[in-house]
Amino acid sequence: MLQDNAFARLSDFDAMEAELKAVRQYLHAHPELSLEEAETARFVAEKLEAFGYEVTRNVGGHGVVARLTAGTGKKSIGIRADMDALPILEETGLAYASTSPGKMHACGHDGHTTVLLGAAEYLAKTRRFDGTVTLIFQPAEENGRPSGAQKMIADGLFERFPMDAIFGLHNHPGAPEGTLLTRSGPIMASSDTVNITITGKGGHASRPHLTVDPVVVACNLVVSLQTVVSRNIDPTQTAVVTVGTIHAGQAVNVIPEYAKLALSVRCFEPKVRDLLETRITKLARSIAEGFDASIEIDYDRGYPVVVNSEKETAFARTVAEELIGAENVATCPLIPGSEDFSYFLEHKPGSFLRLGNGTTSAILHSSKYDFADGSLTTGAAMWARLAERFLQEEA
Numbered sequence: 106m107l108q109d110n111a112f113a114r115l116s117d118f119d120a121m122e123a124e125l126k127a128v129r130q131y132l133h134a135h136p137e138l139s140l141e142e143a144e145t146a147r148f149v150a151e152k153l154e155a156f157g158y159e160v161t162r163n164v165g166g167h168g169v170v171a172r173l174t175a176g177t178g179k180k181s182i183g184i185r186a187d188m189d190a191l192p193i194l195e196e197t198g199l200a201y202a203s204t205s206p207g208k209m210h211a212c213g214h215d216g217h218t219t220v221l222l223g224a225a226e227y228l229a230k231t232r233r234f235d236g237t238v239t240l241i242f243q244p245a246e247e248n249g250r251p252s253g254a255q256k257m258i259a260d261g262l263f264e265r266f267p268m269d270a271i272f273g274l275h276n277h278p279g280a281p282e283g284t285l286l287t288r289s290g291p292i293m294a295s296s297d298t299v300n301i302t303i304t305g306k307g308g309h310a311s312r313p314h315l316t317v318d319p320v321v322v323a324c325n326l327v328v329s330l331q332t333v334v335s336r337n338i339d340p341t342q343t344a345v346v347t348v349g350t351i352h353a354g355q356a357v358n359v360i361p362e363y364a365k366l367a368l369s370v371r372c373f374e375p376k377v378r379d380l381l382e383t384r385i386t387k388l389a390r391s392i393a394e395g396f397d398a399s400i401e402i403d404y405d406r407g408y409p410v411v412v413n414s415e416k417e418t419a420f421a422r423t424v425a426e427e428l429i430g431a432e433n434v435a436t437c438p439l440i441p442g443s444e445d446f447s448y449f450l451e452h453k454p455g456s457f458l459r460l461g462n463g464t465t466s467a468i469l470h471s472s473k474y475d476f477a478d479g480s481l482t483t484g485a486a487m488w489a490r491l492a493e494r495f496l497q498e499e500a
């Protein structure tokens with residue numbers, strides 16, 4: 106084992122802090138929506154080339170992959186940042202607020218991109234690693250169907266740029282700036298959408314016996330759906346079934362022909378996810394059948410559960426503790442939001458970390474949100490040290 110000072114330390118990034126802040130605030134002022142990240146990708150690619158990386162553009166859309174090899178090691182580490190912004194009108198009042206009204210970095214992907222660029226610059230300058238660093242700048246995390254991660258994988262990410270493991274991070278409002286959070290196993294939820302159309306037989310409100318009332322069917326279904334989590338899911342597990350929309354009818358004296366519902370379904374275990382689909386589908390079909398209505402169910406599986414592998418998560422935690430002290434590394438609670446990093450983890454072992462965004466931070470996707478610049482050096486140093494340690498670990 107090499108001496109500790111052979112690996113990146115937090116203080117090594119002090120001199121870079123002003124530069125990182127400038128990059129982050131530039132990206133913040135120039136947000137691009139999912140699938141439109143052309144300028145951000147160009148900005149990132151040009152910087153990486155200037156640092157000395159071999160850069161591949163347009164991987165799965167506007168994705169950028171940068172590689173750098175040092176020494177003779179055969180291992181490769183993948184680290185991913187997302188680049189896209191959201192269709193939100195910014196209300197932060199910041200000097201570097203969005204210059205594109207209606208577009209905003211309200212999820213902190215400007216910060217994620219910046220910390221990976223910071224690590225990239227450091228690793229290229231110091232080259233104190235033995236193997237290959239593969240940096241993945243991903244588009245369309247927020248709103249791609251297929252998502253940016255899926256498109257990069259479909260474009261041969263793992264075949265063209267072999268890697269032994271993949272890591273990523275997201276900022277975490279509520280946790281102190283400069284802290285890191287890890288969690289082995291599931292960390293973020295799957296997110297599925299179910300669109301249901303119930304077709305009855307419309308008619309006059311005064312003659313219900315001649316109709317099949319889809320409003321009554323829909324109401325029965327909404328009530329019955331409440332039993333899926335309370336009666337079918339193991340009490341030590343958790344899930345959410347929310348009926349987000351329900352639409353039927355136009356006039357008080359008419360029994361309508363249709364009722365439409367849309368559900369948001371979330372959980373933290375692939376097995377629970379399957380059970381939710383089975384139960385929701387079965388209940389919906391049987392209730393409709395019981396009332397002589399017909400039903401159409403479009404069960405759309407969105408992002409899977411983000412499942413961190415045990416070994417890589419323990420390793421990332423060790424590196425985080427070395428870097429910022431165990432007192433600044435917490436175990437992350439389960440997060441009911443979803444992330445398309447889950448697709449990468451279906452192919453490779455790895456870990457998705459969370460980086461404190463401050464205890465007074467606005468929540469993600471809020472028009473008042475801003476990435477905490479106080480966490481930039483921690484994020485950059487973490488990626489740099491993680492890469493160095495990962496590639497040295499079994500050398």
Ligand SMILES: [Zn+2]
Nearest residue numbers: 212247469470
């Ligand atoms: Zn987001």
Ligand SMILES: [Zn+2]
Nearest residue numbers: 212213214275
């Ligand atoms: Zn995000």
